[in-house]
Amino acid sequence: MKTLSKNNADILGEMVDLLIPANKNLPAPSKINVVEHIDDALSNTPKMKRIFVEGLADINNKEFLSLPKMEQIALLTKYESSNGTFFSLLLRHTYNAYYTNPIVVAGIGMTGRPPQPLGYTLEKGNLTLLDKVIKKGQIWRNP
Amino acid sequence: MNIDNKKVDVLVIGAGASGAAFTWKLAKSGMKVMCLEQGDWINPSTDYSTSSAGWEIHRQTDFNPNPNIRSLDVDYPINDIGSPIAPLMYNAVGGSTIHWSAHFPRLKPSDFRVKTLDNVADDWPLSYFDLEPYFDLNDKIMGVAGLNGDTAYPPKSPRQTPPVGLGKLGDKIVSGFDELGWHWWPSDSAINTVEYDGRPGCNNCGPCDLGCSIKAKSSTDVTYWPKALELGAELITNARVREITVDQSGKAKSAIYYDSKGEVKEQYASIIVLASNGVGTPRILLNSTSSKFPEGLANSSGLVGKNLMFHPYSIVTGLFDEDLEGHKGPTPLNIICSEFYETDPSRDFVRGYTYQVVRSLAPLATALSGHIPWGENHHATFKKRFNRTITFAVIGEDLPEIHNKVTIDPKLTDSFGIPSPKIEYELSENSRKMLDHGIGTATQVMKTAGAIEITHDPLKREAGWHLMGTAKMGANKDESVVNKYGQAHDVDNLFIIDGSIFVTAGAVNPTSTIQALALYIAEHIVSKSREFLGK
Numbered sequence: 001m002k003t004l005s006k007n008n009a010d011i012l013g014e015m016v017d018l019l020i021p022a023n024k025n026l027p028a029p030s031k032i033n034v035v036e037h038i039d040d041a042l043s044n045t046p047k048m049k050r051i052f053v054e055g056l057a058d059i060n061n062k063e064f065l066s067l068p069k070m071e072q073i074a075l076l077t078k079y080e081s082s083n084g085t086f087f088s089l090l091l092r093h094t095y096n097a098y099y100t101n102p103i104v105v106a107g108i109g110m111t112g113r114p115p116q117p118l119g120y121t122l123e124k125g126n127l128t129l130l131d132k133v134i135k136k137g138q139i140w141r142n143p
Numbered sequence: 144m145n146i147d148n149k150k151v152d153v154l155v156i157g158a159g160a161s162g163a164a165f166t167w168k169l170a171k172s173g174m175k176v177m178c179l180e181q182g183d184w185i186n187p188s189t190d191y192s193t194s195s196a197g198w199e200i201h202r203q204t205d206f207n208p209n210p211n212i213r214s215l216d217v218d219y220p221i222n223d224i225g226s227p228i229a230p231l232m233y234n235a236v237g238g239s240t241i242h243w244s245a246h247f248p249r250l251k252p253s254d255f256r257v258k259t260l261d262n263v264a265d266d267w268p269l270s271y272f273d274l275e276p277y278f279d280l281n282d283k284i285m286g287v288a289g290l291n292g293d294t295a296y297p298p299k300s301p302r303q304t305p306p307v308g309l310g311k312l313g314d315k316i317v318s319g320f321d322e323l324g325w326h327w328w329p330s331d332s333a334i335n336t337v338e339y340d341g342r343p344g345c346n347n348c349g350p351c352d353l354g355c356s357i358k359a360k361s362s363t364d365v366t367y368w369p370k371a372l373e374l375g376a377e378l379i380t381n382a383r384v385r386e387i388t389v390d391q392s393g394k395a396k397s398a399i400y401y402d403s404k405g406e407v408k409e410q411y412a413s414i415i416v417l418a419s420n421g422v423g424t425p426r427i428l429l430n431s432t433s434s435k436f437p438e439g440l441a442n443s444s445g446l447v448g449k450n451l452m453f454h455p456y457s458i459v460t461g462l463f464d465e466d467l468e469g470h471k472g473p474t475p476l477n478i479i480c481s482e483f484y485e486t487d488p489s490r491d492f493v494r495g496y497t498y499q500v501v502r503s504l505a506p507l508a509t510a511l512s513g514h515i516p517w518g519e520n521h522h523a524t525f526k527k528r529f530n531r532t533i534t535f536a537v538i539g540e541d542l543p544e545i546h547n548k549v550t551i552d553p554k555l556t557d558s559f560g561i562p563s564p565k566i567e568y569e570l571s572e573n574s575r576k577m578l579d580h581g582i583g584t585a586t587q588v589m590k591t592a593g594a595i596e597i598t599h600d601p602l603k604r605e606a607g608w609h610l611m612g613t614a615k616m617g618a619n620k621d622e623s624v625v626n627k628y629g630q631a632h633d634v635d636n637l638f639i640i641d642g643s644i645f646v647t648a649g650a651v652n653p654t655s656t657i658q659a660l661a662l663y664i665a666e667h668i669v670s671k672s673r674e675f676l677g678k
């Protein structure tokens with residue numbers, strides 16, 4: 001970790017796995033380096049780092065790691081409204097890391113690769129329905 | 144100050160959509176033309192993110208279209224607190240076409256005659272048909288995908304490449320228009336759908352807003368600029384213009400600019416041409432004060448910076464219960480609906496609107512859309528939305544109003560200390576009624592096409608893509624800044640060629656018309672070059 005202490009990284013790992021729980025097709029964020037990704041982002045942005053360190057310290061005081069899962073979720077729900085800045089940054093960066101991960105992108109039914117260089121095949125579509133538009137004739141106003 | 148004494152015939156400021164077209168046309172006629180651009184070249188094959196896993200994140204950072212969020216050194220900050228719409232742009236060779244969606248509709252004939260037809264604003268001092276040859280020429284150089292025969296336009300010259308594909312998603316939404324019997328058309332896009340002019344066809348990768356790494360999208364760095372440079376035009380990058388100076392007779396004399404090292408330079412020219420967009424151009428003019436022009440250059444009418452028009456946008460999104468493969472194809476789908484474009488006296492607003500279709504959001508954008516909860520239901524909700532949404536961007540015609548304006552902020556500056564612009568804009572009652580009508584009809588199309596849930600944003604904030612009206616054209620010196628050839632009424636060797644000179648906005652994307660105007664003005668300058676240059 002570049003920025004986060006081991007304890008903070010553990011808390012963050014637990015939090016991101018609650019934000020996006022694993023299912024049979026999709027991995028838990030902590031298993032695909034989401035925490036490392038956030039840590040990396042924090043190392044480039046001092047303001048965000050401060051918000052995270054303060055937010056995580058507060059959560060640590062609530063002994064987050066030893067709480068039962070339902071209470072952890074309740075605490076996150078509370079944070080969503082009481083500490084909106086921290087929570088929305090946390091959510092955005094969790095999604096940023098998760099939904100740009102090739103395993104996840106493949107898991108949601110895409111090819112798991114970026115758009116370029118291969119692109120996609122697109123059907124031309126049905127242009128015969130234009131006949132009706134053409135039949136109606138000119139709609140531009142001749143000044 | 145470092146003076147570059149090589150006086151040029153014509154000095155253009157800004158290498159975006161208009162500056163590129165104009166410079167090419169002048170270079171082609173053999174004039175000595177130089178362009179100063181504050182940004183740099185982008186290398187499409189290495190500088191765009193769409194070949195990397197983290198491509199979507201660049202929308203939040205270095206490739207955000209809002210210069211205040213992007214905040215690169217080359218960007219000037221804009222005070223937009225007083226506007227519900229944020230101005231968007233890009234500063235590089237190619238200008239905002241680096242970012243653009245490449246929708247390429249023209250303004251329509253009625254747009255040039257709104258006073259006569261609807262008794263609002265002013266007529267333009269020229270007509271659609273005056274511009275027609277320049278629209279055609281511009282289409283040829285930019286390369287336009289489309290289908291001839293749109294009933295919402297007079298006939299056009301053959302389109303360069305076939306229309307962008309509709310895909311499954313396009314077919315779905317077209318079914319709604321068809322059942323209602325409303326106009327729709329696969330509209331013009333400045334995208335090669337097959338190889339054209341040495342550039343390849345689009346491979347339907349999706350995110351055109353992040354730049355096209357294969358050069359299928361016609362940004363002017365890959366269309367006009369290579370041709371202009373080959374013809375001998377000179378392009379100086381990293382040249383940020385602070386002001387235009389005048390001589391004792393009040394003629395434009397030079398541009399003073401900062402180079403990449405922050406060194407001040409001065410470039411003389413016989414003719415100076417502003418192409419810095421609807422915010423950048425009034426900024427330069429208002430910063431160019433002198434004893435002859437204490438209120439800013441070419442501003443005796445007091446209209447420099449006034450009458451700012453954006454095209455206010457409402458967004459209507461429909462959710463469908465099937466996979467529409469919405470990630471395939473250019474995100475800005477070319478379908479346009481012009482059913483509500485022209486004034487209808489039975490409605491409670493004048494003028495009209497169009498809507499354009501946007502394909503589904505990419506994975507990260509879907510997750511961040513505000514519709515996906517965190518926690519237990521996250522994946523199930525994501526699955527129900529991803530690739531299953533269709534969006535309409537409802538584009539309204541905002542009329543020119545004097546209180547919507549660009550001024551100079553008393554405190555804010557860019558990194559070289561050049562004073563920055565401040566934007567004030569209020570949505571008019573006419574625009575509000577128009578957009579509400581648009582939300583209503585767009586909702587009807589969505590429902591008819593089978594949407595199971597429809598949501599809308601009544602006024603999108605991050606939507607100031609189109610910057611128009613801030614140095615209006617007109618015949619009367621007291622009521623406009625430039626004449627029909629873009630020539631400043633107050634300074635006869637100063638021209639403006641970007642969206643600033645629009646008299647009204649129409650209700651379609653402006654760039655095809657901006658560029659046609661730039662070519663029309665260039666032709667005029669070429670035809671009068673002896674007079675202007677004294678040679």
Ligand SMILES: Cc1cc2nc3c(=O)[nH]c(=O)nc-3n(C[C@H](O)[C@H](O)[C@H](O)COP(=O)(O)OP(=O)(O)OC[C@H]3O[C@@H](n4cnc5c(N)ncnc54)[C@H](O)[C@@H]3O)c2cc1C
Nearest residue numbers: 157159160161181234238239243244245246384641652654
């Ligand atoms: C995200 C996005 C999507 C868009 N999509 C569409 C679309 O689909 N269809 C459409 O028609 N339009 C679209 N637009 C708008 C379109 O890009 C603009 O209308 C067009 O680029 C305007 O051309 P211009 O020449 O007036 O200005 P620009 O293309 O903005 O170019 C101005 C240039 O001037 C330079 N400049 C400014 N100030 C200075 C200075 N002081 N010194 C030196 N150089 C300076 C800038 O760096 C810039 O390169 C979009 C815009 C954005 C941002």
Ligand code: SF4
Nearest residue numbers: 345346348349351355
């Ligand atoms: S969709 Fe086509 S035009 Fe757009 S960026 Fe991809 S390849 Fe280029």
